[in-house]
Amino acid sequence: MNALVEFASVGFTYPQPERTREGGFTLTDVSFGIADGEVFGVIGPNSAGKTTLLRLLTRVVPAERGEIRLEGRPIARLAHAELARRVAVVPQDAPRPFPFSVEQLVLMGRYPHGPGRFFESDDDRALARAAMAATGVLELAALPLEQLSGGERQRAMLARALAQEPKLLVLDEPTSHLDLRYQAETAALIRRVNAERGMTVLLVSHDLNLAAEVCDRLLLLSRGRVARVGPPAAVLERDTLEAVFGCAVSVEVNPVSGRPVVQVAWPQEVKRSSLAR
Amino acid sequence: MSAGRRLALALALLGGALALVAAISLFVGSAALSPGAVVRALAGRAGAESVESIVTLQIRLPRVAAAALAGGALAVAGVAFQGLTRNPLAEPAVLGVSSGAAFGVVVAQIFGFGLSVLEALGVATFAFAGALLAAAAVYLVAVVPGGLSIQTLLLAGVIVGIFFTSAITVLISIVDFNRLGGVVHWLLGNLAPIPAASLALFAALSLLGFWLVLRHARELNLLALGEEAAVQLGVDAERLKRRIFVAAALLTGTVVAFTGPIGFVGLVVPHLLRGVLGQDNRLLVPTALLGGGIFLLAADTLARNLVSPAELSVGVITSFCGAPVFVYLLRTRYRVSL
Numbered sequence: 077m078n079a080l081v082e083f084a085s086v087g088f089t090y091p092q093p094e095r096t097r098e099g100g101f102t103l104t105d106v107s108f109g110i111a112d113g114e115v116f117g118v119i120g121p122n123s124a125g126k127t128t129l130l131r132l133l134t135r136v137v138p139a140e141r142g143e144i145r146l147e148g149r150p151i152a153r154l155a156h157a158e159l160a161r162r163v164a165v166v167p168q169d170a171p172r173p174f175p176f177s178v179e180q181l182v183l184m185g186r187y188p189h190g191p192g193r194f195f196e197s198d199d200d201r202a203l204a205r206a207a208m209a210a211t212g213v214l215e216l217a218a219l220p221l222e223q224l225s226g227g228e229r230q231r232a233m234l235a236r237a238l239a240q241e242p243k244l245l246v247l248d249e250p251t252s253h254l255d256l257r258y259q260a261e262t263a264a265l266i267r268r269v270n271a272e273r274g275m276t277v278l279l280v281s282h283d284l285n286l287a288a289e290v291c292d293r294l295l296l297l298s299r300g301r302v303a304r305v306g307p308p309a310a311v312l313e314r315d316t317l318e319a320v321f322g323c324a325v326s327v328e329v330n331p332v333s334g335r336p337v338v339q340v341a342w343p344q345e346v347k348r349s350s351l352a353r
Numbered sequence: 354m355s356a357g358r359r360l361a362l363a364l365a366l367l368g369g370a371l372a373l374v375a376a377i378s379l380f381v382g383s384a385a386l387s388p389g390a391v392v393r394a395l396a397g398r399a400g401a402e403s404v405e406s407i408v409t410l411q412i413r414l415p416r417v418a419a420a421a422l423a424g425g426a427l428a429v430a431g432v433a434f435q436g437l438t439r440n441p442l443a444e445p446a447v448l449g450v451s452s453g454a455a456f457g458v459v460v461a462q463i464f465g466f467g468l469s470v471l472e473a474l475g476v477a478t479f480a481f482a483g484a485l486l487a488a489a490a491v492y493l494v495a496v497v498p499g500g501l502s503i504q505t506l507l508l509a510g511v512i513v514g515i516f517f518t519s520a521i522t523v524l525i526s527i528v529d530f531n532r533l534g535g536v537v538h539w540l541l542g543n544l545a546p547i548p549a550a551s552l553a554l555f556a557a558l559s560l561l562g563f564w565l566v567l568r569h570a571r572e573l574n575l576l577a578l579g580e581e582a583a584v585q586l587g588v589d590a591e592r593l594k595r596r597i598f599v600a601a602a603l604l605t606g607t608v609v610a611f612t613g614p615i616g617f618v619g620l621v622v623p624h625l626l627r628g629v630l631g632q633d634n635r636l637l638v639p640t641a642l643l644g645g646g647i648f649l650l651a652a653d654t655l656a657r658n659l660v661s662p663a664e665l666s667v668g669v670i671t672s673f674c675g676a677p678v679f680v681y682l683l684r685t686r687y688r689v690s691l
Binding site for chain 2: 131134135136155156157158159160161163164165167174175176177180181184185187188194195196201240
C-alpha cells in the first residue's frame with residue numbers, strides 16, 4: 077500500500093503567548109505514515125499534540141522542522157484549495173456568529189473545487205444533496221444550524237466534508253458532544269465511508285475504545301512525541317498506557333470484535349469515616 | 354429558489370425602490386418647485402440659468418447621487434467589517450474607522466486641499482490612510498490569540514473612535530478656525546452638492562471598494578465559520594483578510610472624504626437585509642449597495658424637509674435609526690453568539 081500522508085521528523089513550537097492555551101506547545105520529531113485506504117487513529121492525553129498535528133496537516137499552521145507530504149508532494153507547496161480538495165476536516169463544534177442553513181454549510185464544501193466561481197454549479201448542488209442524504213440531514217437542509225441538535229450539527233459537518241470529495245477524511249473528536257447512540261452511529265459512518273467510498277480516514281480522538289474499534293492502526297502521542305504506532309492491540313497495551321496517561325488502567329478484549337477495551341482501574345472504594353457525614 | 358434567482362429578484366426590487374426614492378427626493382425640498390418645473394429642468398427644457406434648472410440639476414441631483422453612493426458604500430463596508438470580524442455589530446462608525454478617516458480629512462484640509470478633482474483625490478487618500486490607521490489600531494488593541502472577541506472589539510472601536518475625535522478637536526483648536534469653517538457641520542455628515550467631476554471620482558472609488566468585496570463574497574461566507582475552518586476549506590485566509598480590510602477602509606475613507614462620517618448605515622441596512630435574505634454574503638454585498646443607497650437617500654430627504662427651510666444633518670437621522678437597532682442586536686443576537 078502507498079503512503080497517502082507522510083510526516084517526516086516534523087517539529088513545531090507555538091509562539092510564547094499561545095503556550096498557555098490548550099493544545100499549545102511543542103511537537104518533536106514526529107514521523108509516521110498513513111496508508112491509502114486505511115482508518116488511522118491519533119490518540120493521547122489532553123494536550124499531547126493531537127490538535128496541533130491536525131493543524132499542521134491542514135496547513136492552518138506551517139511545520140517549522142521536517143516535512144509533511146501528501147501523495148508524495150510536500151503540502152507546503154500545495155495551494156490551499158488543492159489541499160482542501162484532498163483533505164477534508166469534520167471539526168468539533170465551532171462558534172457560529174451567523175446562522176447559515178444546513179444546505180449553505182454543505183455547499184461550502186464545494187468551494188475548493190471551484191474557488192473562482194461566484195455561485196455553485198448545478199453539479200455542486202447535486203453533490204451537496206447527495207452528501208446530505210448520505211448522513212441523513214437532507215430533510216433539515218433549510219434549517220439554520222442553530223436549531224439543530226449537537227448530533228444533527230455533526231452530521232451536517234460530516235456532509236460538508238463528504239461534499240468536499242476528499243481522499244483523506246479527518247474527524248476531530250467526533251464523539252465529544254454526542255450521547256451513546258450517536259457514538260455508535262459515528263463508528264458505523266466511519267466504516268461506511270471507508271468501505272463504500274474508499275476514503276482514507278484519520279480519526280483524532282481521546283476516546284480510546286472508539287479508536288480501538290474502528291481503526292486499522294493507531295498513533296499514540298505523549299507530550300508532543302510519538303509513543304507508539306501500530307495495530308490497536310500493539311499500541312493499547314497496559315504498561316504503555318499507564319506511563320502515558322499517568323494512571324492505572326486495565327485492558328481487556330472485546331469478545332465480539334476481538335479489539336482491546338481500555339478502562340480506568342478505578343481506585344478502591346474507601347470506607348467512609350464516621351466523621352464525614 | 355436558487356441563490357442566483359433570489360439575488361436577481363432582490364436587486365430588481367431594490368433597484369425599483371431606489372429609483373422611486375430618488376424621484377421623490379428630486380421633487381421635494383425647501384425651494385418650492387412644482388413637479389412640472391422639476392420635470393422641465395430634468396428634460397432640459399428650462400433655461401440653464403432658471404431657478405428650476407439650478408435647484409434641480411446643480412443642487413438636488415448631485416445630492417441624490419452623493420447620498421445614494423455614500424449609503425451604498427457604507428452598507429457594503431458594514432457587511433465587509435461584519436464578515437471580517439465575524440461580528441454582526443461591526444460597522445465603520447462603531448469600529449472607530451470613520452473617526453480615523455475624518456481625522457485624515459481634517460489633516461488634508463489643514464494642508465489646504467480644496468474641491469478640485471485632484472485635491473479631492475488627495476483628501477480621499479488622507480481619509481483612506483486615516484481609516485487604515487484606525488482599523489489597524491482597533492485590530493491590534495482587540496486581537497488575542499485565537500481571534501477577536503465581540504466585546505473587546507467593540508470596546509477597542511469605542512476607544513479608537515474617542516481618540517481620533519479628540520485628535521480632531523485638538524486640530525480644530527490649534528489651527529485657524531476660519532480655514533476649517535465647515536468642519537463641525539461636516540463632522541455630522543454633510544451631503545452638500547459635490548462638483549460633477551468629484552462625484553465621478555467618488556463613484557469610481559466606491560465601486561472599486563465594492564468590487565473588491567464582491568469578488569470575495571463567497572470566501573467571506575467561509576470565513577464566517579472561523580479562520581481555521583476557512584483554511585481547511587481551501588481559503589487563503591490571510592490574503593482574504595488583508596483584501597477585505599483594505600476594501601472596507603477604502604469604502605469608509607471615500608465616503609468620509611466626500612460626505613463626512615455618517616454613522617450606523619453599515620449596521621442598519623445589512624441587518625435588515627440579513628433578516629430577509631439570510632447570511633449569504635453573495636446576496637448581501639450587492640443588495641447592500643442598493644439598500645444602503647435607499648436608506649441614506651430617504652434619511653437625507655427627511656433631513657432636508659423635516660425642519661425646512663432649516664436642515665438637519667443626515668447623520669442625526671441615521672443615528673436615531675441606528676442606535677435602537679444596535680441596542681436590539683446587542684440584546685438578542687449578541688447573546689446567542691456568546
